[in-house]
Amino acid sequence: xxxxxxxxxxxxxxxxxxxxxxxxxxxxxxxxxxxxxxxxxxxxxxxxxxxxxxxxxxxxxxxxxxxxxxxxxxxxxxxxxxxxxxxxxxxxxxxxxxxxxxxxxxxxxxxxxxxxxxxxxxxxxxxxxxxxxxxxxxxxxxxxxxxxxxxxxxxxxxxxxxxxxxxxxxxxxxxxxxxxxxxxxxxxxxxxxxxxxxxxxxxxxxxxxxxxxxxxxxxxxxxxxxxxxxxxxxxxxxxxxxxxxxxxxxxxxxxxxxxxxxxxxxxxxxxxxxxxxxxxxxxxxxxxxxxxx
Amino acid sequence: xxxxxxxxxxxxxxxxxxxxxxxxxxxxxxxxxxxxxxxxxxxxxxxxxxxxxxxxxxxxxxxxxxxxxxxxxxxxxxxxxxxxxxxxxxxxxxxxxxxxxxxxxxxxxxxxxxxxxxxxxxxxxxxxxxxxxxxxxxxxxxxxxxxxxxxxxxxxxxxxxxxxxxxxxxxxxxxxxxxxxxxxxxxxx
Numbered sequence: 001x002x003x004x005x006x007x008x009x010x011x012x013x014x015x016x017x018x019x020x021x022x023x024x025x026x027x028x029x030x031x032x033x034x035x036x037x038x039x040x041x042x043x044x045x046x047x048x049x050x051x052x053x054x055x056x057x058x059x060x061x062x063x064x065x066x067x068x069x070x071x072x073x074x075x076x077x078x079x080x081x082x083x084x085x086x087x088x089x090x091x092x093x094x095x096x097x098x099x100x101x102x103x104x105x106x107x108x109x110x111x112x113x114x115x116x117x118x119x120x121x122x123x124x125x126x127x128x129x130x131x132x133x134x135x136x137x138x139x140x141x142x143x144x145x146x147x148x149x150x151x152x153x154x155x156x157x158x159x160x161x162x163x164x165x166x167x168x169x170x171x172x173x174x175x176x177x178x179x180x181x182x183x184x185x186x187x188x189x190x191x192x193x194x195x196x197x198x199x200x201x202x203x204x205x206x207x208x209x210x211x212x213x214x215x216x217x218x219x220x221x222x223x224x225x226x227x228x229x230x231x232x233x234x235x236x237x238x239x240x241x242x243x244x245x246x247x248x249x250x251x252x253x254x255x256x257x258x259x260x261x262x263x264x265x266x267x268x269x270x271x272x273x274x275x276x277x278x279x280x281x282x283x284x285x286x287x288x289x290x291x292x293x
Numbered sequence: 294x295x296x297x298x299x300x301x302x303x304x305x306x307x308x309x310x311x312x313x314x315x316x317x318x319x320x321x322x323x324x325x326x327x328x329x330x331x332x333x334x335x336x337x338x339x340x341x342x343x344x345x346x347x348x349x350x351x352x353x354x355x356x357x358x359x360x361x362x363x364x365x366x367x368x369x370x371x372x373x374x375x376x377x378x379x380x381x382x383x384x385x386x387x388x389x390x391x392x393x394x395x396x397x398x399x400x401x402x403x404x405x406x407x408x409x410x411x412x413x414x415x416x417x418x419x420x421x422x423x424x425x426x427x428x429x430x431x432x433x434x435x436x437x438x439x440x441x442x443x444x445x446x447x448x449x450x451x452x453x454x455x456x457x458x459x460x461x462x463x464x465x466x467x468x469x470x471x472x473x474x475x476x477x478x479x480x481x482x
Contacts, residue, residue, distance in 0.1 A: 006307035014307075015352050018314045022350070023411040025321045026461045026474035028433050032411045056318070058311040114323075143407035175433055175476065177457060196436075198322045213322040213434035213476075 007054040008086040013037055017055035017209065021200060024211035029174030030142070031125050031208040039204065046079055047204030049102050049121035056117060056200065057083065057100060062090040064098035069106040069246070069263035076104070094266050105168070107189040109245050109267040112197035114214060120183045122203040125210065127171045127181040147179045150221060158226055167231070173219045174212065182218075188232045188246045193218040235260040238280035240271035298370035301334030303348055313349040320463070320472040325430050325439040327423050330470045333375075336367040342465035343390060343417050347376055350415075351388055356381040358402075360391025363419075383414075390417045393444040399452070402460055410457040413475075418444070420466045432477040440482075441471065449479040 005011070013035075020034040039047040057063065063083055067076040071093040079102060080091050092098050095108040102119040112118060124130075128138045131149045141147070150171055157165045170187035174180050182190060183201060193199065199212040212218065222228035233247040238259040245267055247260040259280050262268035272281070303309040309332040316328040335344030351357055357378040359368060364380070372378055383389060383401035396416055405413035427442035432453075443449060452459045452475055459475030473479075 006311065011306055011310060012352055012354075014310065014314075015350055016354065018318075019350055019355070020411070021318060022321050022415070022461070023413075025318065025434075026476065027410050027457050028476065030410060030457060033409075056315065058315050059308055139408045198318070211322075213474075215436050216433040 004086040007057050009054045014055045020209040024209050025213050028212050028216050029178030029180040031210045034209050036204045036207040043205035046121035048202030049119050052200050052202035053102050053119050057087050061099045062092050062097055064092050064101045067104040070265045105184045107192045109264045112195050114196045116197040118197050118199045120201045122183040122201045125203040125206050125208040127179050171221050175217050186246055188230045190220045191230050233260055237262045238278040240268045240276045241278040298374045302375045303332050310349045313345045320470050323434045324473050324477040325441040328470045329468055331468050336371050338362055340465050341468045342470045351376050351378045353377040355387045356385050358383045358386035358389035361395025363391045386414050388415050392419050404458040415461045417463045420464050423466045423469045423471050429480040430477050446479045446481040453478050
């Protein structure tokens with residue numbers, strides 16, 4: 001342990017955040033205002049998620065921090081180190097081992113269990129913000145359940161592009177009441193939000209916390225004739241061969257060669273460990289054998 | 294101030310509050326689930342779970358209402374030393390503590406506003422015991438349905454109809470805790 005208070009924040013701040021989390025769980029999808037604190041990292045680096053995690057962690061927890069599904073990016077590494085130092089919690093890079101998972105813009109591929117908590121980092125919590133810049137107005141729209149503007153936006157997508165072009169931060173309606181921003185996760189992840197784990201959302205700069213209790217109804221907005229589709233790159237993972245995971249497209253060289261690889265590093269690694277192999281991994285291992293021979 | 298009021302707080306506040314909050318959050322996220330909550334030793338008639346919950350969630354920012362027998366000198370002194378919450382009338386309370394009968398009528402408590410439904414009271418209801426059976430519960434946090442013995446069903450049905458406004462409830466008994474948020478639909482058996 002260190003000379004920090006457990007999990008960095010002072011107790012009064014944690015109580016304030018904890019009260020906001022409880023109200024968030026009681027009113028699923030409603031953004032509870034909270035007095036966000038300055039954290040030792042800049043806004044936009046997940047200060048909301050960090051404050052929610054700090055208020056949620058216990059010394060027994062095992063923490064996984066992922067950024068777009070990966071454990072090894074700067075953002076994920078610094079947040080993981082932050083909690084190892086200030087809360088003395090165990091860290092892991094495996095979904096199944098973690099009791100608290102803080103995530104930036106992805107939901108792990110593996111189904112989460114009842115004893116797990118998923119904490120999202122949220123940049124802009126207000127789904128209507130890009131349509132209506134005034135907080136006074138958007139608050140009124142939520143109170144009156146006036147979400148026509150959002151459907152107009154999706155309709156304009158169809159009119160312009162022939163399909164709903166929104167591919168991430170795809171708006172959802174929670175328990176038939178609040179329209180909610182699921183944070184910038186790909187819309188591929190939207191159907192996973194009806195899960196067994198508790199989901200908490202923290203927006204530090206915007207000072208909002210919201211939450212989804214387990215088994216909460218989360219419906220992606222759509223139209224009868226243009227139903228929601230959880231899309232992904234039409235390809236298999238080049239490393240592990242998975243066809244059901246969300247893929248990152250990686251440019252390999254100046255000639256435009258590219259590979260598709262699972263964005264969830266733990267999912268991909270555990271599949272490879274189990275012997276699955278994608279097209280490029282197979283080619284590479286064949287080439288390696290040839291050189292050896 | 295008597296010495297009694299100085300005792301019974303958290304020994305290691307950051308860690309004990311963290312465990313207590315996790316139990317309270319699990320209870321609120323999964324209505325009807327019974328969690329164990331320990332740490333505080335509040336004066337009678339406050340239960341261990343209710344005292345721990347107050348230490349975890351309340352401070353000088355949260356006006357508190359004490360109902361019936363809970364509004365006594367020993368409890369007031371303990372709260373003023375360990376928590377510092379102002380003791381107020383039901384209309385102004387963010388939290389309230391008491392038995393079901395003493396807390397009635399519920400219409401006195403804040404249910405939030407259309408624009409800020411979170412500005413509503415959380416009621417901590419002390420019970421003889423917490424047990425399954427009795428009424429059937431549906432709603433967010435409950436996979437299919439679950440059961441719980443509640444003091445009555447009508448008040449919770451009325452409360453659920455106010456959604457997204459309404460009150461949220463914790464039930465405490467000894468070191469046990471359960472919760473019932475405004476989203477839970479209650480059906481009498």
